[in-house]
Amino acid sequence: MSETPAAAKRGIPPKSDFREWYPFIVEAAELVDKRYPIKGMDVWRPYGWKTMRLIDDVTHQEMERTDHGEVNFPLLIPEDLLEKENRLVSLLKTAREKGVDPSELRMEGEPEGFANEVYWIRHAGEAELDKAMFLRPTSETAMYTMFPLWIRSHADLPLKTYQIVNTFRYETKQTRSFIRVREIHFFEAHTAHIDEADATRQIEEDLEIVENLMNELKLPVLVTKRPVWDTFPGAWYTIAIDVVMPDGRTLQVASVHHYRDQWARAFDITYEDASGSQQYVHQTTYGMSERLLGAIVASHGDDRGLVMPPSVAPVQVVVIPIISKGDSSDVISESERITSELKAAGIRVRLDSRDIRPGQKYYDWEIKGVPLRMEIGPRDLANNSVMCVRRTGGKQSHSMDNLVDTVRSELDIVGEEMKQQSSDHFNSRIKTLPAFMVDGTDLIFDQAIEKGMVYEMAFDGNDAEAEMIEKGTDLSFLGDSTEAYKKKVPCAITGKPTTRRVFLAKPY
Amino acid sequence: MSETPAAAKRGIPPKSDFREWYPFIVEAAELVDKRYPIKGMDVWRPYGWKTMRLIDDVTHQEMERTDHGEVNFPLLIPEDLLEKENRLVSLLKTAREKGVDPSELRMEGEPEGFANEVYWIRHAGEAELDKAMFLRPTSETAMYTMFPLWIRSHADLPLKTYQIVNTFRYETKQTRSFIRVREIHFFEAHTAHIDEADATRQIEEDLEIVENLMNELKLPVLVTKRPVWDTFPGAWYTIAIDVVMPDGRTLQVASVHHYRDQWARAFDITYEDASGSQQYVHQTTYGMSERLLGAIVASHGDDRGLVMPPSVAPVQVVVIPIISKGDSSDVISESERITSELKAAGIRVRLDSRDIRPGQKYYDWEIKGVPLRMEIGPRDLANNSVMCVRRTGGKQSHSMDNLVDTVRSELDIVGEEMKQQSSDHFNSRIKTLPAFMVDGTDLIFDQAIEKGMVYEMAFDGNDAEAEMIEKGTDLSFLGDSTEAYKKKVPCAITGKPTTRRVFLAKPY
Incomplete structure (x- = not known):
């Protein structure tokens, strides 16, 4: 029995057609239901929500390890609180335009901000509220x-807090499950420190957490310091983490921000130092969202459906009894015994004892991306063995003895294969920008710019030159890689030697 | 060093003054911060949020055990969806008034409902929305x-789902942390079944879950079928679960509802039965909220602060090194070793190595209700022992050997003592309603009705008689106990023999 024709029959689009495949698979695998009558607000179904909660569990563990308290x-x-924030954003914008230090400016004048992105509450029951409120973005x-x-x-100090909550953005762009939604399952860490250096150490810790998390999720990432024009409002600098999607576009899945004392000045957050005088705190934030799940779906899935990283797979192992026409009670009872044994060891295992053909079961669990399938038939029973089939390919018969160890090792292999495959894709999508000449404001390239690629280059030019490159390539500056060139390389536009390694891409 | 004077010095009101004690303690123990600038919306601090999440964990386990999927x-x-619900509520009201079966009526006419309890969103960004939306109540x-x-x-079928989410009610009454708030941390299970009998079996399962949960939280409860006039809108019947608070008032902490096919008719939820014809499903719901935490605070706390049930205590054990003037490095290192040992065994343990006096540490952890304190000084070390002090009273020296078993057994003892104490309070607050005579619409009692009591009585009267008793006692009918009298007893008002056992109380 072959599964691919079955998949095709059920209408899974090939993954090469990513624009069709992605929206199809998130519903077919029962992650979400998009038929809820508000655009950009999906219903999380049990399989999707369980996956998200397992991703959150990894985050919780990292937060606990690093002594963050969950609030x-x-x-x-309330609307009036927004004014401080708007004033801060205005002030920083002015400071950048004037090229002065923000602390030299006073917060005054008309505030501007993200008022056009929020949902407003001005009525409750039959009453109009005295004070308007908005849903947190x-x-x-x-x-x-x-x-x-x-x-x-x-x-x-340091004060290290985080929360996992729903946030809201009034998106006017096209929505897409997990990637661009209006109600966002969101993680945000907020910390306060005695000084800039301690806040900088927090940024380093955050990047270490990102690394651990991405390792669990088997997602290779680009880590870049965003250009000034793409820095989070209110931040001194932003470091963003991007995944390279199957179509070569990048998806920002996390970001960390160093605020220096800019917010502290706006919100008057001070502490008494050892000498008794008041000082502003220095702050950082670290944000992630359900985009992590979007990246997992997109990066690991294939023509047959999802492939779930073992660490966050709601079902790590599915046990399928292969029942022949004769007596099957031994196969059933042995399947139940195995399931109990694995469950007792803390492995997330499901026994599929439905009265349908095995091929149909294979199909169902493949589309959901279960890392390991165990088949048990009369012959396996006779041999005291079980057939293990990895979602990433390959099958092997194993002895029933030491089954827990066997399963753990098989899951590790699946994880390693996923890591290898996603790294291969990642590496194949990153190229050095071809050499070019400048003709007026046009760029003339030696070789054509390929679509669906992330380009890197040495860059030490100014903002105007950056803009020219963005126009000439039809790509955006992601920013400076946190891994600079080890030796100086000539800047792509000025020729000046530099270690600055910049990524250009088409972001989601 | 005595702790009670310290507590008094810090201003903890005595628990006998419950109206002062409760709001003080929820902030002093750092469960929430009430200074957020919206009435009825507190900030959950790490200690409070962790406790709530541990309560949720018990719920998740029960939901997993009973095969509910989390959505x-x-x-x-969207506002337009509300119309069906409002029409249903109107129809049921009419059916009750006319004394007919709801399925005989058609849903028509002006809808009425809970529009005066919800927060409305009619604007997003700068735009007025085409379709108004409200926050789920x-x-x-x-x-x-x-x-x-x-x-x-x-x-x-059955379809068994649940979710743990934030819900919103525009409360106009006085708000109180966990008990009456405007943003509610909420649990709701929703199920659909082939028929009324299967839905009834679900109600039984729900009550079993309630029993397990209340056992973990050490909360004795009243389980009553609410009177018709207090039935959840849209429900056939409601069974509610009430805790008896320290002041003798009752707090509803959970409720389960049998909907029969009433909502299915309103929302057209049908299935094809084995014979191929369409049938309406029968539905149930089961709701709980952060009131569970309010009940824990109120029921178990004492003059020194909270007392946390071991199953949901964020810190089950605090280890306190008792450092004398000489060399203390052995005490510290042994305290660290013990902490690691307990942690490795899955016990939630904290080492308090702050450089302050032990008395201050005792005070801090008592107010937070940590079930078990372990003190380790040089003398304990010499004896290979550790002093265990239970939050519920009593201290005992134990050998360092088999420490994990010792701690588990000590935590069990604390749990048992909490159960005993809360049962004693519960039993002391429930009395049989004194005999009375009816004089016109007044009741003349043999003995005075005491304040702060829950009364039970045999009752088989009608609604008018119930109303007369409510007025005469200044209490409300909670409803019929699910544990009826075993033998028939004369009804308090009609004298007719009945097994109906009714509770009267002053609810929050």
């Missing part, structure tokens, strides 16, 4: 209203 | 819009 702030933010404003109450002296 | 629905509900409407898409045939 949970109200969803609603992120929680700086809400949190930094409370931080001055929690931070008194240097002994209260 | 997550959007927060926002509960999820029937959102879910039952999707159920018809998920239920096709009897093979899809």
